[in-house]
Amino acid sequence: MKNWKRSSLLGLEDLSKAEIMTILETAESFISQKSNRISEGSLLKGYRIINLFMEPSTRTRVAFEIAAKSLGADVISITGEASSLTKGESLKDTALNVQALGADAIVIRHSSPGSPLLLSKIVDVPVINAGDGAHEHPSQGLLDIFTLRQKLGDVKGKKVTILGDILFSRVARSNLFGLLTLGAQVTLAGPSTLVPLEFEELGAKVTHNLQEALTDADAVMLLRIQHERQSATHFPSLSEYSKMFGLNKSVLDFMKKDASILHPGPINRGVEIESSIADSDKSLILDQVSNGIAVRMAILYLCSNVRKKI
Amino acid sequence: MEVEELNINLIGARILDPIQKLDCVQDLYIRRGKMFFEQPPDDDSKSYRSLNLNDHVIMPGILDLCTHTRVPGTSSTESIFNISQSAAKGGFTAILAMPDTLPQSDNPGTIRYIEDRIKQSSLINIWLTGCLTIKSEGNSIAPLGSLKDAGIIAVSDSPRSCIDSQIFINSVKYAKMFNLPVIEFPQDSYLSKNGNAHVSSFSLKMGLGGLPSIAEEISVQRAISVAKDLDYNIHLSSISSVGSVSLIRDAKKRGIKVTADVTAHHLILNENAIEGYDTNAKLFPPLRGEKDRDSLQNGLLDGTIDAICSAHQPHPSHEKNVEYDKAPAGAIGLETCMSASIQSLSTKTDDPYPVIVQSLSYGPHKILQLPQPAIKKGNLANLTIINNKENWTYHPNTELSEAVNSPLINYDFQSCPVLTIVNGQIIYSK
Numbered sequence: 067m068k069n070w071k072r073s074s075l076l077g078l079e080d081l082s083k084a085e086i087m088t089i090l091e092t093a094e095s096f097i098s099q100k101s102n103r104i105s106e107g108s109l110l111k112g113y114r115i116i117n118l119f120m121e122p123s124t125r126t127r128v129a130f131e132i133a134a135k136s137l138g139a140d141v142i143s144i145t146g147e148a149s150s151l152t153k154g155e156s157l158k159d160t161a162l163n164v165q166a167l168g169a170d171a172i173v174i175r176h177s178s179p180g181s182p183l184l185l186s187k188i189v190d191v192p193v194i195n196a197g198d199g200a201h202e203h204p205s206q207g208l209l210d211i212f213t214l215r216q217k218l219g220d221v222k223g224k225k226v227t228i229l230g231d232i233l234f235s236r237v238a239r240s241n242l243f244g245l246l247t248l249g250a251q252v253t254l255a256g257p258s259t260l261v262p263l264e265f266e267e268l269g270a271k272v273t274h275n276l277q278e279a280l281t282d283a284d285a286v287m288l289l290r291i292q293h294e295r296q297s298a299t300h301f302p303s304l305s306e307y308s309k310m311f312g313l314n315k316s317v318l319d320f321m322k323k324d325a326s327i328l329h330p331g332p333i334n335r336g337v338e339i340e341s342s343i344a345d346s347d348k349s350l351i352l353d354q355v356s357n358g359i360a361v362r363m364a365i366l367y368l369c370s371n372v373r374k375k376i
Numbered sequence: 377m378e379v380e381e382l383n384i385n386l387i388g389a390r391i392l393d394p395i396q397k398l399d400c401v402q403d404l405y406i407r408r409g410k411m412f413f414e415q416p417p418d419d420d421s422k423s424y425r426s427l428n429l430n431d432h433v434i435m436p437g438i439l440d441l442c443t444h445t446r447v448p449g450t451s452s453t454e455s456i457f458n459i460s461q462s463a464a465k466g467g468f469t470a471i472l473a474m475p476d477t478l479p480q481s482d483n484p485g486t487i488r489y490i491e492d493r494i495k496q497s498s499l500i501n502i503w504l505t506g507c508l509t510i511k512s513e514g515n516s517i518a519p520l521g522s523l524k525d526a527g528i529i530a531v532s533d534s535p536r537s538c539i540d541s542q543i544f545i546n547s548v549k550y551a552k553m554f555n556l557p558v559i560e561f562p563q564d565s566y567l568s569k570n571g572n573a574h575v576s577s578f579s580l581k582m583g584l585g586g587l588p589s590i591a592e593e594i595s596v597q598r599a600i601s602v603a604k605d606l607d608y609n610i611h612l613s614s615i616s617s618v619g620s621v622s623l624i625r626d627a628k629k630r631g632i633k634v635t636a637d638v639t640a641h642h643l644i645l646n647e648n649a650i651e652g653y654d655t656n657a658k659l660f661p662p663l664r665g666e667k668d669r670d671s672l673q674n675g676l677l678d679g680t681i682d683a684i685c686s687a688h689q690p691h692p693s694h695e696k697n698v699e700y701d702k703a704p705a706g707a708i709g710l711e712t713c714m715s716a717s718i719q720s721l722s723t724k725t726d727d728p729y730p731v732i733v734q735s736l737s738y739g740p741h742k743i744l745q746l747p748q749p750a751i752k753k754g755n756l757a758n759l760t761i762i763n764n765k766e767n768w769t770y771h772p773n774t775e776l777s778e779a780v781n782s783p784l785i786n787y788d789f790q791s792c793p794v795l796t797i798v799n800g801q802i803i804y805s806k
Contacts, residue, residue: 079581156698178699179583180653199701201583236583267577 073372074186074193075365077202078244086244090212092364093357096136106136106363110370113139116169118160119196120146120176125331125355126196126205130173133362139170157181158188165189171370174198192369200234206330207240209361211248213354214285217326222249227279229311230289230338232261233300237330238289242270255279256289256311259300276311277320285326288313288338304337314340326350382409382757382800389429389761392729393436393751395738399730404434404751409800411757427795431765433729436749437469437758437798438736440710441559441637442534442613442685445473445502447493448486454690456490457497458777459710464804466686466710467760467793470501472744474534475512482507482518484526491527499803500796503744505530505559508547514538517547524554529744532559534613535660535706537595539565545602552608557744559611560599562620563661567591572701574647574662582653584700587662589617596620600627600634609633611743614687616642616661618671625680635743637683637735638672640713641783643720645669649783653700657783659687660705673724676735683739684732686713690779708782712770714762715789722790736760761795763806768792 069088078086096106115134119127127143134141144164157176164172171192174182179201186193197203211221218224226245232238232254245252246269253271254261255278266272273279280286291307301307308314313327327339327348335341344351386404393399405412407419440463446454463471473490475481481490487504494502506523510516512533520531531551537560538544551558571586573579596612600623603610612624615636624636641659646669649657657663675681689706696703709716714736721728737760741748749758770787772780796804 156694158697176699178701180700183653184699199583233580239581239583262575262580264575264577264580268581 070368071372073369074182075204075369076182076186076193076195078204078207078240078247079202081244081247083247086208086211086247089208089361089364089368090215092368093212093360096360096363097357107138109137109367110134111138113137113170113370114168115139115141115171115173115366116164116167117141117143117196118164118172118174119143120174121197122146123175123197125358126175129355129358130196130362133359134366136359136363137367139366157184161185161188165191171366171373192373194365194369197236199236200239201236202240202243203236204240205358205362205365206237207244208365209354209358210237210241210287210328210330211244212357212361213328213350214326216353216357217350218284221245223251224284225251225253225282226285226287227253227255227283228287228289229255229279230260231291232256232265232289234260234292235289241287242268246270253279253283257301257307276317280317280321283322283325285328286313286321288327288329288333290330290332291334291337304334308337312338312340313343315343318343328354330354382406382797382802383424385424385426386434386761387426387428389432389434390729391434391751392733394730394733395748396750396752398751406757406797406800409756411751411755412753429761431763432794433762433764434751435729435733435760435762436737436751438467438714438760439740439744439746440468440471440686440688440713441683441740441743442639442687443471443473443710444476444535444687444689444706446690447477448489449478454777454779455497456493456502457499460497460499460502461776462688462708462710464499464796464798465793466712467714467762467796468500468710469749469758469760469796469798470503471710472503472505472530472740475505475507475532476535480507480511481505481528482510482512482523484519484522487523487526487528500798503530503746504528505532507531508533508551508558509538509543512536514540514543517543517550520551520554520556524556528556529746530557530559532561532613534559534561537561537563537565541598544598545606548602548608548610549606552606555745557609557611559613560595561613562592562595562599562615564591564594567594572658573650574664576647576665578647582650584650587660589619589664589668592617592661593619593623596623600624600632603627603634604632607633609635612636614639614642614661614685615681616664616668616672618668621671621675621680625675625678628680635682635739636680637685637739638676638681639685639687640709640716640720641687641707642669642672643676643684644716645783654783655696655698655700655703656707656781656785658700658703658705659707673720676721676731677724682735683743684713684717684735686710690777691781692778693780696781706781708772708779711772712782712784712787712789714760714793715791716784718762718791719789756800757797758799759795759797760793761797762791763794764791766790766792766794
């Protein structure tokens with residue numbers, strides 16, 4: 067693949083437009099070949115992929131498992147509670163052991179920003195970031211962009227609003243980096259305590275006014291509000307959040323008629339989004355989930371292929 | 377320690393001691409450890425060593441206001457001898473040891489233990505601080521009178537700050553009774569809780585943050601108000617933000633008794649040093665933006681900031697070789713402090729040496745109420761000698777210590793401490 071030379075995917079910040087397009091086009095090819103499962107199923111035959119999930123995750127871990135299995139690889143998932151990290155083993159030692167067990171690639175989810183980079187310096191197999199603290203979640207960003215492109219076509223010049231807890235969100239950062247690289251206009255919106263103005267220096271527009279955030283937006287990405295983490299210190303209550311920043315029927319009045327709504331899940335119905343809107347035809351939420359498999363297949367395939375050539 | 381009496385001729389160096397009105401190229405003779413500007417008449421110079429020191433600067437011995445010795449501590453690899461050897465290599469003739477030992481330096485027994493270690497193995501003068509509050513936890517005043525009797529010369533809760541303002545005021549008031557210098561590490565621990573980097577677009581991008589400038593500045597303002605109210609000097613340690621510099625500048629203009637220091641790391645690096653999640657550049661206070669660094673340099677040049685310190689803090693590599701947010705903050709700095717300071721100030725002034733003498737020798741001695749180590753006929757030599765034209769690259773000495781946690785590894789410097797003389801004896805020579 068001429069535009070892909072990385073054996074690890076640590077984030078979207080450093081990816082060029084051509085690299086992002088290579089992943090998206092590869093994912094597209096997996097979707098269009100849906101009927102041809104047999105040929106896909108041999109692409110990573112004999113590979114051993116280890117999911118090292120040090121933080122709770124269901125959909126990302128399962129999506130990576132399905133993606134790896136669809137390519138014919140063997141997958142072993144190690145989760146936080148079951149790993150030796152909870153017994154005081156350092157990430158370095160865990161990583162070396164995982165490598166010694168014969169991993170051909172490691173998919174890592176970890177609460178510490180930068181931990182996939184640290185891991186990639188320790189092991190010499192591909193490392194795929196499946197979410198590191200508040201830093202990046204590149205596979206989620208890519209599947210969001212993939213889904214947006216299915217709906218909007220080229221995202222260049224399109225207005226995308228990301229709404230919610232931006233400060234602590236890795237999904238927001240990966241989407242921001244990827245969308246800006248592809249030429250979209252990104253607005254970050256939410257309570258002033260969760261959307262710092264410093265994001266403007268990274269190329270986004272920042273607003274704390276819901277109407278301003280939604281008018282003209284071609285798509286709105288909602289983020290899960292993690293009240294258990296930010297309660298009291300960053301906003302008063304879930305009901306106040308829902309009143310001020312939730313997507314309910316009344317805000318549909320000032321949204322574009324054909325605007326799309328995305329959410330990385332799991333959604334809090336009645337908090338970020340009213341139930342009927344989540345189920346409406348504006349919602350691309352389930353498309354995101356199924357696209358997530360093709361995008362992760364593309365990531366595993368491209369990174370492993372580079373590794374093969376080394 | 378038995379060392380031969382020093383007899384040496386230092387030829388051709390710039391001798392710089394502005395308090396003694398000395399700034400000239402002149403030979404300096406050291407006879408039996410004492411300094412002379414002319415060869416003593418009954419001297420048999422043949423048996424003495426001569427050193428040609430063109431392009432060198434001789435200055436009064438420098439003192440580090442902030443060394444975290446970690447002795448006693450959890451790491452078996454750090455020792456008073458290692459620390460003093462590192463300090464001597466960095467040109468320091470004296471250091472002030474911080475009280476964050478284990479057990480904490482909040483009781484006379486610990487102080488006496490450290491003093492014994494110093495007597496046995498230190499090459500340099502090591503002065504001790506005691507905790508301002510018990511265990512530096514900010515809940516009750518430490519026995520400052522007994523600590524002073526045991527030998528401390530200053531008090532501090534570094535690298536923490538007493539969050540309860542009433543206890544802080546009473547502690548300072550109590551320290552004033554013993555005329556003990558108070559060193560405050562300004563940081564509002566509520567505002568910096570769980571933080572790991574300066575708050576900026578740079579750290580936001582990396583998913584880091586939590587250590588905003590305001591956490592330091594609120595604490596600086598509190599110290600200024602307390603110093604004014606009690607009419608007693610509070611020394612602010614390791615200030616790092618543009619806001620702190622202007623608060624201190626204004627306070628000094630109003631005649632309030634505050635002094636301040638900055639670390640050499642904050643003078644030469646900015647937040648970009650944490651790129652790639654480099655835990656060696658994870659400091660507390662954190663490295664901040666370029667504007668902050670610029671204002672710290674200006675603060676030194678205009679006298680707002682009184683001193684430069686190393687904030688030397690060894691951590692064994694297994695502690696630093698972890699995820700960024702899990703790594704302890706702090707870096708070793710004794711060996712690079714002088715060279716980094718000269719390099720940083722050279723970008724602002726053609727002749728950084730007068731500010732260097734002021735901020736590494738005069739300032740620290742004055743803040744601690746210690747006599748200045750003057751370059752004066754008949755005085756015992758306490759000297760720091762710098763080669764102003766020596767290019768070198770920093771690599772931590774792994775034989776001395778397991779700690780290699782410096783953000784300046786592989787950094788190129790253009791000047792270097794080459795000779796350190798304490799109480800008339802050469803303790804380090806390159």
